[in-house]
Amino acid sequence: MMALRRTEEARAGWMMTGPALAAILVFFALPAAASLILSFTDFDIYALADIGNLRFVGLRNYQRLVENPLFWKAMTNTLLFVAIGTPFVVLLSLFAAMLVNSRWLRWRPVWRVALFAPYVTTLVATAVVWRYLLHTRYGLVNYLLSLFGIAPIDWLGSPTASLPAILLFVGWKTFGYNMIIFLAALQTVPRELDEAARIDGAGWLARLRHVTLPAIAPTVLLVSVLTVAAMFQLFAEPYVMTQGGPAQSTVTILYFMYEEGFKWWNLGSGAAVAFLLFLCILAVTLVQLRLAKRGGAI
Amino acid sequence: MMLRRWIITLLAALVALVTIAPLLWMLSVSFMAPGEASGFPPPLFPANPGLDNYRTLFGSFGIGRFLANSLLVSTLATGLALLFTVPAGYAFAKLRFRGRDATFRLLVAALVVPGQIGMLPLFLELKAMGLVNSYAGALVPWLAGIFGIFLVRQYCLSIPDEMLEAARIDGASEGQILRRIVLPILTPIIVTLALFVFLSSWNDFMWPLIVLADQDLYTLPVALAAMSRQHVQDNELMMAGAVVTTLPVLILFLSLQRFYLSGLLAGSVKG
Numbered sequence: 001m002m003a004l005r006r007t008e009e010a011r012a013g014w015m016m017t018g019p020a021l022a023a024i025l026v027f028f029a030l031p032a033a034a035s036l037i038l039s040f041t042d043f044d045i046y047a048l049a050d051i052g053n054l055r056f057v058g059l060r061n062y063q064r065l066v067e068n069p070l071f072w073k074a075m076t077n078t079l080l081f082v083a084i085g086t087p088f089v090v091l092l093s094l095f096a097a098m099l100v101n102s103r104w105l106r107w108r109p110v111w112r113v114a115l116f117a118p119y120v121t122t123l124v125a126t127a128v129v130w131r132y133l134l135h136t137r138y139g140l141v142n143y144l145l146s147l148f149g150i151a152p153i154d155w156l157g158s159p160t161a162s163l164p165a166i167l168l169f170v171g172w173k174t175f176g177y178n179m180i181i182f183l184a185a186l187q188t189v190p191r192e193l194d195e196a197a198r199i200d201g202a203g204w205l206a207r208l209r210h211v212t213l214p215a216i217a218p219t220v221l222l223v224s225v226l227t228v229a230a231m232f233q234l235f236a237e238p239y240v241m242t243q244g245g246p247a248q249s250t251v252t253i254l255y256f257m258y259e260e261g262f263k264w265w266n267l268g269s270g271a272a273v274a275f276l277l278f279l280c281i282l283a284v285t286l287v288q289l290r291l292a293k294r295g296g297a298i
Numbered sequence: 299m300m301l302r303r304w305i306i307t308l309l310a311a312l313v314a315l316v317t318i319a320p321l322l323w324m325l326s327v328s329f330m331a332p333g334e335a336s337g338f339p340p341p342l343f344p345a346n347p348g349l350d351n352y353r354t355l356f357g358s359f360g361i362g363r364f365l366a367n368s369l370l371v372s373t374l375a376t377g378l379a380l381l382f383t384v385p386a387g388y389a390f391a392k393l394r395f396r397g398r399d400a401t402f403r404l405l406v407a408a409l410v411v412p413g414q415i416g417m418l419p420l421f422l423e424l425k426a427m428g429l430v431n432s433y434a435g436a437l438v439p440w441l442a443g444i445f446g447i448f449l450v451r452q453y454c455l456s457i458p459d460e461m462l463e464a465a466r467i468d469g470a471s472e473g474q475i476l477r478r479i480v481l482p483i484l485t486p487i488i489v490t491l492a493l494f495v496f497l498s499s500w501n502d503f504m505w506p507l508i509v510l511a512d513q514d515l516y517t518l519p520v521a522l523a524a525m526s527r528q529h530v531q532d533n534e535l536m537m538a539g540a541v542v543t544t545l546p547v548l549i550l551f552l553s554l555q556r557f558y559l560s561g562l563l564a565g566s567v568k569g
Binding site for chain 1: 299302303305306307309310311313314317318319320321323324327335336337338339340381382383385386388389390393394395396398401405408410411412413414415416417418419420421422423438439441442443444447466471472473476497500501503504508518519520522523526527533536537539540541543544547548551552555558559562563
């Protein structure tokens with residue numbers, strides 16, 4: 001009787017996980033693996049029409065990418081987004097979390113929801129809104145700056161300002177999410193510890209450095225890993241706000257992959273880009289984990 | 299102490315105001331007359347608030363069609379995702395079968411791989427299956443929701459085994475246990491997961507952009523992006539379009555935020 005039940009339990013286990021596992025295999029695992037194979041072929045619009053035109057070309061897609069200046073432009077842009085955007089978003093989120101976590105704050109839930117709201121909005125819609133907010137002549141951002149005597153900035157029209165402009169939008173859109181994660185970590189820091197340091201005469205900055213940050217170090221790592229991955233995957237932002245311009249200053253790797261694959265129908269080359277993007281994310285994440293291990297954060 | 303309370307609260311209010319200002323501005327401009335927002339200094343409120351932009355959107359632009367597409371795709375995505383991931387999450391947590399832990403470890407490892415890596419082969423695969431340029435094609439990625447399985451598994455781990463054993467001794471089949479005992483317990487996490495999938499599929503842009511070529515099938519974000527490339531000058535009209543696109547999910551979030559925020563923490567603990 002018992003043995004019979006165990007067989008039934010095992011069968012139910014496979015029946016309940018089966019559909020999900022099959023879907024993951026067919027629509028996620030297989031395509032991801034096929035990306036590598038596709039990247040060794042010259043799959044293009046002719047192969048799309050007739051698969052007979054498909055040939056294996058070895059590493060030629062990769063070789064051509066290395067020689068393509070736009071690929072390097074996309075790579076540098078993306079690395080800039082990662083290098084500047086990650087600390088910006090992490091600091092912004094941490095600041096917001098500390099503000100909302102302050103023991104002197106009234107009506108905490110209200111502020112928490114307000115700061116989180118941008119995260120659930122539709123990216124394309126708010127990117128459109130920000131495109132107008134950042135308008136050189138009629139935008140609110142430049143108007144606010146003008147109150148402080150700052151001359152109008154051509155946010156989306158100049159190759160040097162376009163990247164900070166998109167980061168401003170990305171920061172606004174995503175800091176609420178990280179803030180919630182930071183808030184949960186901050187609530188585990190014992191108040192007494194902070195209080196003791198304060199009585200000992202430690203200032204705000206000293207307490208942040210010696211009490212709060214060590215206590216939430218694993219969360220800082222988690223949030224930066226998530227943010228790095230998100231920065232590598234920017235696509236809709238440049239698509240809507242700048243279309244990769246001006247002077248290709250906001251072409252990201254994913255934007256480049258999209259154009260390579262679905263505008264020019266060079267699917268082989270696009271797959272090579274996808275695979276390189278995966279390697280980049282993996283490499284940076286591993287480096288972060290190693291640094292954290294050495295620093296004793298985890 | 300009192301002063302400190304007010305300073306901190308005032309600072310938070312200021313930060314909150316700056317944060318939601320773009321959304322308030324979007325709403326305000328959507329009620330303005332054409333060309334009104336292009337003035338200096340930029341006007342904050344419409345002189346004669348009206349619904350003309352919305353009339354144009356639903357009339358000559360036929361945004362109602364895209365709204366219906368978005369509603370259909372997101373509702374189906376949510377239903378299908380729940381159907382696939384909830385039983386799987388429960389089974390990974392509570393049912394004993396061979397290969398369970400090894401399979402689950404594989405899923406953990408797969409979480410590092412971003413979905414965009416396989417987009418080009420997935421497109422070719424769906425093309426071969428005849429699903430490109432159809433709602434089904436837009437739905438497919440939501441069936442393979444590893445995150446949902448995690449979320450449900452995490453929650454199921456707290457169900458006491460004795461409860462399931464007792465049901466088994468009473469002669470309930472595994473399917474009956476899932477339906478009658480487990481699902482009622484899972485209600486909060488199912489609401490959370492449904493909310494996650496609905497909002498993510500509603501906001502999703504890259505995949506629908508790739509897989510839906512026919513304009514009649516466009517979801518709101520795809521339609522709005524296409525519109526914004528053609529109507530750069532029509533500031534007020536575009537703001538109304540942004541409101542139609544984002545207001546439904548914003549309202550949904552605000553009314554169910556308790557479920558959303560608690561689920562977000564349960565999900566991030568995995569890291």
